[in-house]
Amino acid sequence: GQQLNQSPQSMFIQEGEDVSMNCTSSSIFNTWLWYKQDPGEGPVLLIALYKAGELTSNGRLTAQFGITRKDSFLNISASIPSDVGIYFCAGRRTTDSWGKLQFGAGTQVVVTP
Amino acid sequence: SAVISQKPSRDICQRGTSLTIQCQVDSQVTMMFWYRQQPGQSLTLIATANQGSEATYESGFVIDKFPISRPNLTFSTLTVSNMSPEDSSIYLCSVPQTSNYGYTFGSGTRLTVV
Numbered sequence: 233g234q235q236l237n238q239s240p241q242s243m244f245i246q247e248g249e250d251v252s253m254n255c256t257s258s259s260i261f262n263t264w265l266w267y268k269q270d271p272g273e274g275p276v277l278l279i280a281l282y283k284a285g286e287l288t289s290n291g292r293l294t295a296q297f298g299i300t301r302k303d304s305f306l307n308i309s310a311s312i313p314s315d316v317g318i319y320f321c322a323g324r325r326t327t328d329s330w331g332k333l334q335f336g337a338g339t340q341v342v343v344t345p
Numbered sequence: 346s347a348v349i350s351q352k353p354s355r356d357i358c359q360r361g362t363s364l365t366i367q368c369q370v371d372s373q374v375t376m377m378f379w380y381r382q383q384p385g386q387s388l389t390l391i392a393t394a395n396q397g398s399e400a401t402y403e404s405g406f407v408i409d410k411f412p413i414s415r416p417n418l419t420f421s422t423l424t425v426s427n428m429s430p431e432d433s434s435i436y437l438c439s440v441p442q443t444s445n446y447g448y449t450f451g452s453g454t455r456l457t458v459v
Contacts, residue, residue, distance in 0.1 A: 265447055274351075274437050274450030275388070320387060332378075332403075333448065335387040 238321050238336025245311055246344055253339040254305040255321035263324040264297050264304040265333070268317045275320055279306070311343050346442045347372050351451030358428055358458050365424045366454045368438035373418035378448070379411070382435040391436075394421045428458045 238255045245251055255264075263282055267275035279290050281297035281304060288295055294307045304323070308315055321336040348371040358364050368377065379391040391411055392402040400413040414422045425432050435453040442449050 267450075272354075272452070272455070274349075274439075274452045277346075277442070277447040277449070280447040322388075332390055332393070333388075335389070337387045 236321055236323060236334050236336040238339060240339055241337065242340040242342070244342045244344065247311060247313060249311055251308040251311055251315070251341055252305060253319060253321075254303060255323070255336045256303040257323065257334070258302065259325050259334075260301045261304075261323035261325050261334075262301070264295070265322040266293075266295050266304070266306045267320045267322060269320065269338075270317045278319075308341075311341075313343050313345065315341055316343050317341060346447075346449045347374060347440050349438060349440065349449060349451035351438055351454060353454055354452065355455040356457070358456065360429050360458055362428055363424055363426045364428065364456060365422050366436050366438075368421045368423070368451055370419045370440055372443075374440040375418065376441060377415065377421045378439040379413065379421075379423045380437045380439060380450075382437060382453070384433065388437065391423070425456065428456075430458045432456065433458045 236255045236257050265280050266278045268278055269275040279288050279295040284301045285299045286297040292309045296305055318338045318340050320338045322333040350369040352367050377394045380388045381391050382388045390403050391406045392400045394400045394413045394415040396415045396418050410426055412424045435455050437453045438451045439448045
């Protein structure tokens with residue numbers, strides 16, 4: 233079953249605003265991944281995090297691997313219309329076999345001009 | 346990252362029939378994964394497919410319902426058998442990325458069972 237609590241479920245923001253979303257879990261993860269899914273497409277990897285406390289940026293995206301290894305957040309700065317989509321966090325627990333990811337429920341981002 | 350071609354991209358099927366979904370990767374990969382994404386929901390791992398061995402299924406998924414083939418290191422199929430409307434979902438294959446511990450996903454197969 234789903235192990236990750238992702239919030240918020242949806243966000244309606246104006247172009248230029250920053251977006252922040254997070255995932256929490258009761259389990260410890262050794263990898264955190266953030267994906268974006270556009271309609272009719274598969275998820276595309278945005279950022280991968282491997283170490284507790286790690287802060288990684290990819291353009292306007294910044295993500296952090298929580299120090300407790302049970303949470304992660306993703307920030308999008310200065311949003312633009314193409315940021316619209318569903319953002320998923322995903323993690324691999326230390327006890328899971330290679331490749332098994334737990335996914336959050338997703339955050340629907342809508343950007344208005 | 347590997348490039349995945351998945352087909353069909355979508356299909357509408359009658360209940361009681363079966364559909365086989367194909368996943369072709371442009372490079373050799375040891376492990377391939379099949380996920381299901383129910384409408385408006387997140388992704389759930391169905392099974393892990395290794396070449397030359399039986400697929401490993403997650404809790405709640407069985408081989409009779411979702412048989413998987415992995416004939417070589419670049420190809421896999423997932424069959425959704427004896428379909429019912431509850432099987433209407435997006436089915437995605439995924440492979441590990443070589444550059445990091447992320448995973449690349451195919452574009453998915455959107456299945457509607459009527």
